Amino acid sequence: MPDPQWLAGQLRRPSGDDAAEVGRNMNASNGPLNLRCIAQLACTAGDRVLEIGPGNGGFVRPLLEAAPALDYTGVDWSDAMVAEARADNTDLVAAGRVRFLQGSSAALPFADAAFDRVLAVHTLYFWEPPESHLAEIARVLRPGGSLCIAFGDAGFMRDLPFTAHGFRLYTLERARETIEAADLRVLDAVAHRESGQSNAGATVDKHVHIVCCDRP
Numbered sequence: 001m002p003d004p005q006w007l008a009g010q011l012r013r014p015s016g017d018d019a020a021e022v023g024r025n026m027n028a029s030n031g032p033l034n035l036r037c038i039a040q041l042a043c044t045a046g047d048r049v050l051e052i053g054p055g056n057g058g059f060v061r062p063l064l065e066a067a068p069a070l071d072y073t074g075v076d077w078s079d080a081m082v083a084e085a086r087a088d089n090t091d092l093v094a095a096g097r098v099r100f101l102q103g104s105s106a107a108l109p110f111a112d113a114a115f116d117r118v119l120a121v122h123t124l125y126f127w128e129p130p131e132s133h134l135a136e137i138a139r140v141l142r143p144g145g146s147l148c149i150a151f152g153d154a155g156f157m158r159d160l161p162f163t164a165h166g167f168r169l170y171t172l173e174r175a176r177e178t179i180e181a182a183d184l185r186v187l188d189a190v191a192h193r194e195s196g197q198s199n200a201g202a203t204v205d206k207h208v209h210i211v212c213c214d215r216p
Helices: 004-012 016-041 060-066 079-088 090-094 132-138 172-180
Strands: 048-052 069-075 099-101 117-121 141-152 184-195 204-216
Touching: 004 016, 004 099, 004 184, 016 060, 016 117, 016 141, 016 184, 016 204, 048 099, 060 069, 060 090, 060 172, 069 079, 079 090, 079 099, 117 132, 132 141, 132 172, 141 172, 172 184, 172 204
Parallel strands: 048 069, 048 117, 069 099, 117 141
Antiparallel strands: 141 204, 184 204
C-alpha cells in the first residue's frame, strides 16, 4: 500500500514520474462513478461543457457521446495530467472538439456565462476555500445552466488513510450549504454506492454523493 501522505499529494495534483500511473489508477477506481455523473449531467445537443479536474481525460469520449456537437473544455491543476490528456486525445484536440488547460477553478480564464454544463468529480475536497471555487463556477455557468458535483461522503472517506492529509471532507448537508452559499441551487442528490478498488488499492464499499445544481 502506498504511503498515505504521498498518495494524498498525488491525488490532489499528480506530478513527477508517478503521475501517469496515478492517472490510470484514478480512472480504474472511478470509472462507474464518472459514467453515472455523465448521465446525471444530462447534456443536450450543442452544450458547452466544462470539466474541473479531468485528470488524463479518460472519460472525455463517453462524455462526447452523451449528446451531439458538444464543446468540451477540461481544466486541471496538474501540468502532468494536462499533458497526458492531450496526448491520449490527440485526435479530438486536433479536430477542435476538446481542449485541456492547466489552471485552478478558483480563477477560471473564461467569460461570464461561458458554459452550459459543469462537471466536477472528486475535486471538492481540494478547494480552499470552497466558496472561491464555487463562485467562479457560478460565474462561468450561464443562468439556467447546470453543475454536477460528486464527492465521497465524509463517513466513508474518513476510513481511507490518505484523506487525513489535506482533504476537506463533506457530509451531504455540509456540501449543500456550501454550494447554495455560492448562489447555486441544489436540485437533486443521489447516492452512488459500489464495492470496488480505492486509490490505495484496497477493496472498499464506496458511498458517494452526486449533487445536481443549477444557476438560477
